[in-house]
Each structure stands twice: as C-alpha cells, then as structure tokens.
Amino acid sequence: MTSGSAEEFTEYRRRMFGLAYRLLGSAEEAEDAVQDAYLRWSRADRAAIEQPGAWLAKVVTNLCVNRLTSARARRERYVGPWLPEPVLTREGALGPLESAEQRDAVSTALLVLLERLNPTERAVYVLREAFGYSHRDIAGVLDLTEANSRQVYGRAVKRVAARETRFTPAVERQRALVESFVSAAREGDLARLERLLAEDVAWWSDGGGKASAARRPILGRVRVMRFLSGTVGKLGGVPGDVLAVRVIEANGSPAVAVWLGGRLYAVVGMDVRGDAIAGVWAVLNPEKLAFAARQLAEAA
Known part of the structure; x- marks a missing residue:
C-alpha cells in the first residue's frame, strides 16, 4: 500500500472503528474488522471508488x-x-459525543439492549440512529430494498423501545454521583452508599469465567447493598499502593477504573438516573479490559 492510500484510510479509521464497535460491542473485534477493511482497501482499485467513506462503511x-x-x-x-x-471516550475514540443523544448511542445500557437484535436489525438500527443514514443508503450498504430497510428498522426500534425513559442528569452531575460512590466505598460508608442507589438498582458483573464475578444480575437496593457490604469490607484492608481507583469516562458516561497490583482489574460503568445510580455494569473479564488498559496506559 502506498503511503498516500494509507493516509487516506487513516482519515476514516476512527469513524470506521466507531461503527464497528457499535455493531459488535467489542473493541478488540472492532479493531480486527477495521484491519480487515484496511486490507481490502489496499487491494481495491481506488480510481473506481467515488466515495471512500461510503465504500468503507x-x-x-x-x-x-x-x-x-x-x-x-x-x-x-x-x-x-x-x-x-x-471504551474510554473522552479522547473521541468513538467519535464526537457532544450531545446526550450521541452519548446514549454508545452507552452500555443501549449496547446491552442491541444484543436483542439479529445482525441485520442491529446494522440497520446503528446506521440509522447513530450515523443518520437514509433508508436508501442503508439499502445500498446491506443489499436490501428501501422498503425492507424501513421494515427492519421498525422491528428493531420496537425491540429496543422497552428501554425506560427516565431523566438523565448532565454529565457533570453524573460524575459527582460516581465520585461520591467511590468516596463512600473507600471510606466504608455503607449508609452513604445506600443513599446513592435507586431502590430498583441492578448490578451486572461480567467475569466470563476468567475472573470471580456474580453469574446472575443482582437486583434491588437491598441485595446490592448486601453484595457491597462484603465487597467493601474486603477492599477496605487492601493497601493504597496495591489498590488504585479512578473516575474515568467510558462509553460516554462517568465510570470507575480499578487497578489491583498495577493491573487493570475492573471497569465499572454506572447508569445515573435522576439523583441516584440505577444500573451498574462491572466488567472484570481481563480479555475485555485489554483495549481499555491500552487506552489508559497511552493516556498516562
């Protein structure tokens, strides 16, 4: 590949990664997909490609x-x-997140819901909602008819629409609540932790069989507090040079990065609704933390 064509591909690389990540929910697989696209780009007759961005998409x-x-x-x-x-998003890894809608499009909550969709439904939904493609353009990307694209999109919207529409505060307010959560956990202040949680809070842990984690969602403030009381107690005795905690931005929202013995141990995302934490997603599977660990190391 010539340096000129490589530079041209680089112009679209971040956008293509953002598209692939929204479709796959996996940063590592998204990188692989973009790399495969790069190889196809290197072999293509670019004189015949009128719109490189559309071709790559x-x-x-x-x-x-x-x-x-x-x-x-x-x-x-x-x-x-x-x-x-x-995925850390403060530096624009998934494109600009300048509005609540753009942040919502990469949120863990939405990506989890997109797992309900079949591959074609997910592709149509992402292209339409996150990238503003017309149904005519989507039909061209996926080799559908325009009418079929509309039908698939309608089904996808209905399957994702079960999502609750509760008030989401500004990012600054979300960060303040997450920082309060971290502070209370460090201090072992269970009463304060309880006040920060919504009554119907849900806690999901993803260890993938490679890290110790709850294998079922923990539902409700009472059960989550029971879980936290044991966890906070265990962490309370860990020295500060062994356990490190920092509030970061992941998937468009404040999250908590936890290092244990110098290794990224977990990234904990939080869904803040109103004045309480309504959802917690703790990713502990080390394979799923590799991309975020590289981002954090580069940022440091």
Missing part, C-alpha cells in the same frame, strides 16, 4: 454482520452475563 458493516452471526453463538455459551467491552 459498506465493507465494515458487512464484515461486522458476518462476525455477529458467529458471535451470537459464542455469547449464548458465555459464562454469566455478557457485557460490551468498555
């Missing part, structure tokens, strides 16, 4: 649809809850 989308077909089977055999890989 079609290639990446179809690569991801094929990957999703096999990924669904793997996720059905996954040990415990499956959660998407966390």
